[in-house]
Amino acid sequence: MARKTVKAEWLSQINKAAGRSISEKIISFDGAVADYLEHGEIKGLSEFTVKSYQKELKELRRVFVNNNVDLSDIRALSERDFAAFVKSQLDAGFARTTINVRLRTAKLFGNFCVRKKYTDENFASNVSTLKVRHEIGATFTRAQLKRLLDTPDITTFEGVRDLTIMRMFADTGMRLSELTSINLQDVSMADRSINLQRTKNRYARRIPLTKRLYSLLSIYLRIRGVNGSTDSLFITAGDEPINNRTVQYQIREHGRRSGVLSEVQCSPHVFRRTFAKFKIQAGVDIFTLQALMGHSDIGELRNYVAIYSTDLDDAIEKGAEYS
Known part of the structure; x- marks a missing residue:
């Protein structure tokens, strides 16, 4: 039998229905990203890796803003938002390998948000990475x-x-x-x-x-x-x-x-x-x-x-x- 869970977006409705005045801590997308990058530094990730995460999440944010996604509450993100991100990247002509790197970064970020209880589900994980032809890049003779x-x-x-x-x-x-x-x-x-x-x-x-x-x-x-x-x-x-x-x-x-x-x-x-x-x-x-x-x-x-x-x-x- 599947375990029943209470989703974060229901909490305010429950509190309101029960007449409770408990305040909820709302984490914005930018706040969650800042916490994630700080966590990477504390964890001992290389400066190159942290900067790479920062760069890819910045691109994710740019597309979200262009798509009018609400970033004030990390819980408001949906699978549709991440799927739209992938489509916009394809339409912009980015290489599939580049898009996959950005999507994998989004999934790692989503896992962090779930562990920190900023959100209940990592919706990025529901979006499949793109199939890529395995080719070898240029080499010198x-x-x-x-x-x-x-x-x-x-x-x-x-x-x-x-x-x-x-x-x-x-x-x-x-x-x-x-x-x-x-x-x-x-x-x-x-x-x-x-x-x-x-x-x-x-x-x-x-x-x-x-x-x-x-x-x-x-x-x-x-x-x-x-x-x-x-x-x-x-x-x-x-x-x-x-x-x-x-x-x-x-x-x-x-x-x-x-x-x-x-x-x-x-x-x-x-x-x-x-x-x-x-x-x-x-x-x-x-x-x-x-x-x-x-x-x-x-x-x-x-x-x-x-x-x-x-x-x-x-x-x-x-x-x-x-x-």
């Missing part, structure tokens, strides 16, 4: 990668730094946020490795250095020198920690100057995809690749294996020896 790495002017500090950064992306497959968070003490030249402390899944991991990356990083460290203003591994000419936007801009500029940008997108994530492609083509198993790249699960990597593995080519003739 070996020739394109060589042209990119040949572009920086190594007679300048910035040129050596950018070359080292691009080589690190190419040889480790690390994320942009991971690279810009590396401090000098995270680099172990004696052990020929980097210990990533600030990762997406919050699990530190050790990344060995290739011989060529070790050699290049050794030279970069000598040019960088030691100063008291910052411990960041990669810095600007003014001894400030380099930020994500600068790295993205510099890679794009080298892509433009080399001509690679006219052929394929040039970004840290394309380096990451390329790293996965080359490792799979070289026969590295998926679990080792997962450890190197810091994936929480191998779901995404399975797509790379399906496209780039040569196992099927090797297996196609086996069992076909008949006359």
